Amino acid sequence: MAEDVKKPEELIQIDYGPPKRSWMDPTVKFERGSYNYAAVKENQEYLSLPYPRKWQPYEDDWQLPDGWEEIIFKGFKERLEKYRSLRIFMDICVRCGACADKCHFFIGSGDPKNMPVLRAELLRSVYRNDFTTAGKVLGKFAGGRKLTVGVLKEWFYYFYQCTECRRCSVFCPYGIDTAEITMMARELMNLIGISIEWIGTPVANCFRTGNHLGIQPHGFKDSIDFAVDELEELTGVRVEAPINKKGAEILFVAPSADYFASPHYYTLLGYLQLFHEIGLDYTWSSYASEGGNFGLFHSAEMMKRLNSKIYMEAKRLGVKWIIGGECGHMWRVVHQYMDTLNGPADFLEEPVSPFTGTRFENTRATKMVHISEFTADLIHHNKLKLDPSRNDHWRVTYHDSCNPVRAMGLLEEPRYVINSVCNNFHEMPENTIREQTFCCGSGAGLGTDENFEMRMRGGLPRANAVQYVHDTHDVNILLCMCAIDKATLPPLLEYWVPGVEVGGVHEMVGNALIMKGQHDRPTDLRGIPYKQDGREGDDNV
């Protein structure tokens, strides 16, 4: 955390009053803490993207290519013809304002251009100017704006201040989805070489090494092996974690942070325990070692390029079907895009749980099952020996991650699992969970240090809801099923609600799971002594 970060007491002074100047005059100040650095030239080149160059958003001259307006105009036209969503969302907004205070960035910043309606108007005003009769004739009176450098800078600032969480789309009477608009705007900016580092680098890494972190195959194996060793220490059980094993029944794909970051790591331990205990015939893949897909935050094409690995690897290894780990945007890609992008998966079999016989009919075409669907089914059929009291030192609440909820409908599976492995589960207020859940404020490629202040602002509604259950129910851990959440909620909570940890659902499963041949396991997966009869666990976690 940088030293010049504002204190929470300062940040909470939010002015929701709109400024005097019309929003149509573009004004953007690139102040430290509220924007992201530009994509690195070498990575842009590696991915064969147009106009790679060294530049930064705070510089006056963005070194735009000659005729950049024409490139954007053509790109816009092309997308208006390729996406009904874009055309409809450009045409039918009535600016009723229902979406205004639904965006976490607006709630946390008060900046009117963070109202989803105005964020979309940034693009829509150019659409009206260039593509509608009224805009061509009446110009500003019809809400049209010419695309200028000022407008472009606004696009960059505000379309990289949207986490594509789709909360506004739940409230919009026409279902206008700002995520879709942001995706289109980012694609347009990509055409002239404008993107951010925290998307460009993970994407380039993933393309080359199979994961966002750029971990090479031996490094990947090392981390998995390390986890196996550590798990043996914690439980006394030596598990197997095969990598690139041909002929396994199932390919398991998780976000790379699970094996390289904390607190994701405890979730990894949970997976390993679970798969061992039930005797799952599965394999990891070093080539497809990333479930997450920052291509989603870049362009449909990049999403397809990265996502292709999962099916290609499933085919090469000859597995029957696929299980995916705890991740948010990964599941938007898997659920809503993968089959369309890289299917059909006709070389795989319709997923059937080898332990319960359950046919996962909801995955008939895509053949990829969410780990919480898989685990909930196991628990429902009493296939796991669980002792929820081993999680009694945790008083938990659950953060629905944006994409699994609003682009999938995954609500009850994780709750069923949590309720089976934890005794103290408290929901946050109803306007902040399920389909109304608030984003962590750092998704869609925005989780950088340089963007710290804006992340704290965007995460305010989430943190505020955590504060509520922390105060009323003494909640000390926020569970979630998203790798970006697990990376960015800890600093968010440290900032707004100190004293609440962040964990994964399968971490709790791991804690509660009684394994054959285990030793007495005095601690949970974090090494924290758990509450036993008459003995308090360490609450100061």
Next chain:
Amino acid sequence: MNLFFSLVVIAVLIVLPWVLVGAAGLDYLFGVIVPYVALAVFVVGLIMRVLQWARLPVPFRIPTTCGQQKSLPWIKPSKLESPYSTWGVIGRMLLEVLFFRSLFRNTRSELRDGARLTYFADKWLWAGGLAFHWTFLIVVARHFRFFLEPVPWCVSVMEGLDSFFQVGLPIIYLTDVIIIAALTYLFFRRVVNPRLRYISLAGDYFPLLLLLGIAVSGVWMRYFDKTDVVGIKELTMGLVTLSPVVPEGISALFFVHLFLVSALLIYFPFSKLVHAGGVFFSPTRNLANNNRVKRHINPWDYPVKVHTYEEYEDEFRDVMKAAEMPLEKE
């Protein structure tokens, strides 16, 4: 500025027929030609708009799911909020179009005591919007008494219900009161709320003022001006039967009303008012959440540059070998 611009345009739209019919006697222009042109523009414009949307591809299936997916057999799915069948989608769309389901969710957030975010249910916009749209539909339907002879029984029944309270003479239609109240609310909401005023374009004030103008001029004719209904029906029936006549003695107010309606028809296909048709095409609402069950085809899908396993192994073969990882080629 945007508001001022809209007010000026509305004023012109009112004064124009008033003066030109009253003083210049252009009643055939405003009674026959303009309405025909307006109707033609409306029909052709709207059809073109809808066809344009309809022929556009839907590359991805992107419903916004607002409820539980259908997954394991013992977990109850949300049939309407996360529809997985065509019937579910139809149900969701009906809820959306007839009852404004999504708007019904509306909340208002407030930062209280300087640090606590609180959310309140806020149904005013939903109520105002719903009241306007439904009464508008009924008022339009009621007007079929001017375009059909004999007046169909359903129109008469509707009029009977609408004048249920039997107050005033002529008896006051409930919908007349509600539509003006709703439009007034929707208009003042935009003007008074600073946030809404900030986002409002001329194209947001104008249709509200236009509709208010239409409603008020209509009400004025019926209750205060007591316009010559027989003459008007002669004119409207003439329009319908394509043998237009403009009888003597129809008040200028009627021409104002008719001209504003014509303006609305012409404006409709080129404005945000096309949301009426567009909502049916919204891909976040009209698609089923059966993504992993049924393959969705992108009609413009094209091959992309991928990084194959072979390329990957070629680059990392040595380290993989050293780490004793399985290889395709030794």
